[in-house]
Amino acid sequence: MDQSQQQLLQWLYETAQGNREAFAKLYQASSGKLFSVSLHLLRRHDWAEDVLQDAFVRIWHNAADYHAEKGSVMSWMISITRYRALDLLKSRRVKWEHVDISEPANDQSTDEIPLGEVIGLAREKVKLDDCMSSLTDDHRVSIQLAYFNGLSHQEITEHTGSALGSVKSWIRRGLTQLKRCLEA
Amino acid sequence: MKFDDQNLLDELAVDYILGTMRGAARRRFQKLMMSQPNIRQTVWRWEQHLNPLAESLPTSAPNPEVWLKIQRRLGWLPTEQRVETRTTSRVSWLIAAAASILLAVVMLRPYLVDPVSQQVALIQTTDAKVWWSIAKTELQLTVRATSAVQAHTDKDYELWMLPANGQAPISLGLLPQNQERILQVPAAAKDLMIAALAVSIEPKGGSPTGAPTGDVLFTAEIITL
Numbered sequence: 001m002d003q004s005q006q007q008l009l010q011w012l013y014e015t016a017q018g019n020r021e022a023f024a025k026l027y028q029a030s031s032g033k034l035f036s037v038s039l040h041l042l043r044r045h046d047w048a049e050d051v052l053q054d055a056f057v058r059i060w061h062n063a064a065d066y067h068a069e070k071g072s073v074m075s076w077m078i079s080i081t082r083y084r085a086l087d088l089l090k091s092r093r094v095k096w097e098h099v100d101i102s103e104p105a106n107d108q109s110t111d112e113i114p115l116g117e118v119i120g121l122a123r124e125k126v127k128l129d130d131c132m133s134s135l136t137d138d139h140r141v142s143i144q145l146a147y148f149n150g151l152s153h154q155e156i157t158e159h160t161g162s163a164l165g166s167v168k169s170w171i172r173r174g175l176t177q178l179k180r181c182l183e184a
Numbered sequence: 185m186k187f188d189d190q191n192l193l194d195e196l197a198v199d200y201i202l203g204t205m206r207g208a209a210r211r212r213f214q215k216l217m218m219s220q221p222n223i224r225q226t227v228w229r230w231e232q233h234l235n236p237l238a239e240s241l242p243t244s245a246p247n248p249e250v251w252l253k254i255q256r257r258l259g260w261l262p263t264e265q266r267v268e269t270r271t272t273s274r275v276s277w278l279i280a281a282a283a284s285i286l287l288a289v290v291m292l293r294p295y296l297v298d299p300v301s302q303q304v305a306l307i308q309t310t311d312a313k314v315w316w317s318i319a320k321t322e323l324q325l326t327v328r329a330t331s332a333v334q335a336h337t338d339k340d341y342e343l344w345m346l347p348a349n350g351q352a353p354i355s356l357g358l359l360p361q362n363q364e365r366i367l368q369v370p371a372a373a374k375d376l377m378i379a380a381l382a383v384s385i386e387p388k389g390g391s392p393t394g395a396p397t398g399d400v401l402f403t404a405e406i407i408t409l
Contacts, residue, residue, distance in 0.1 A: 020260065024251075027251060027254070031245075031246055031250070031251075032243030032244060032245050032246070033238065033241065033243050035243075035244055035245070035246040035250075036238075036241040036242060036243050036244045037238050037241060039244060040241060041203075045247070048246075049246055049247055049249075049250050052246050052250055053250055053253050053254050053257070056254045057254060057257050057258065060254075060258055069225065069228055070228050070231070071228060071231055071232035071235065072232070074235070075231055075232050075235040075236070076231075078231075078235040078238050079201075079231045079235065082201075082203075082235075086203040089203070090206060124232065124235075124236040124239075125236040125239040125240075127236075128233070128234075128236045128237065128239075132237075143202075144237070146202040146203065146204055147201075147202055147234060147237050148237070148241070150202075150203045151204075152203075152204055152206065153204055171198070171202075171204070172195060175194070175195070175198050176191075176194070178233065179194060179233065182233050
């Protein structure tokens with residue numbers, strides 16, 4: 001287990017015991033990333049902040065429900081945030097007219113600080129990057145649009161100009177390939 | 185549905201995680217996750233596969249208000265209404281004047297950049313008007329007043345730290361009512377963990393007793409890095 005995961009786990013454990021200071025540290029260490037996840041899905045600061053707020057209230061109440069089978073602490077918190085954001089998306093039906101597909105995932109400058117060191121996803125990320133890069137562009141972009149921006153299959157077709165059947169099969173085939181690679 | 189078809193489960197799990205599964209199908213799937221351990225585990229496994237994607241996203245700092253709202257929702261901070269109804273004390277006019285001050289102590293660490301972090305606290309009203317910004321280096325606080333500060337010629341605002349060990353509040357000095365002032369962290373406070381900062385309204389020149397004598401307007405927990 002890498003150090004950052006261990007640190008987050010310690011804070012989460014203390015949070016589950018009702019330790020507010022540990023919860024504050026957890027917030028401090030992860031809110032920037034979680035807010036970014038939320039903001040990419042919702043594209044509105046006020047909504048993204050509502051989601052972040054809900055997510056942390058849940059994290060406080062559900063800290064004791066975390067266990068390792070659910071993934072790393074960070075992955076668990078990302079899931080809580082994403083599902084809350086997807087709920088909100090569903091209820092407020094955002095229209096996606098200006099999604100910049102070049103923005104997520106691809107713009108890692110060389111001097112960037114390795115954020116994963118801090119939030120505990122670094123190792124998984126390296127592997128995922130490797131596996132993602134083995135996908136075709138169509139497969140990769142479709143997965144990214146769905147993951148980062150919460151686009152439906154239909155919305156992805158509008159965005160990429162591809163047929164609905166193609167998008168569905170790209171995501172399916174891309175993920176099958178991804179799984180083989182990740183679980184190899 | 186065949187719950188033993190792992191390929192199908194993978195596909196559904198991914199649809200669920202990505203959010204491409206919607207409406208009734210999503211609700212049905214949520215129900216299935218509750219009753220079928222293998223479905224739940226498939227979802228967890230795919231969450232672990234996919235969530236590292238978020239690693240590519242740049243972090244973006246949420247508004248400091250969010251942390252306050254979380255604490256209010258958890259009942260750790262007084263709600264704004266409760267604060268505004270306190271009007272009985274001798275210095276009620278002062279409280280009324282400052283009723284909307286909310287001490288928001290938020291460590292705005294330049295994110296992940298500098299391990300010897302400079303800490304910044306903001307003291308702001310409930311409608312997010314910042315009255316003071318405080319930058320803390322090891323032994324020094326640089327406090328800058330904004331034009332929002334309600335100035336008093338015969339009173340001073342005094343800043344206190346509340347040690348995490350429960351010890352009595354330690355004065356950090358008087359807050360400027362305009363411009364900037366540098367406060368030295370007293371030796372007694374140097375090695376203590378700070379549980380909260382507080383602002384009280386005091387006679388001109390500060391508390392005569394070394395402890396807050398006027399009303400402590402607000403306190404807030406702070407994030408220690």
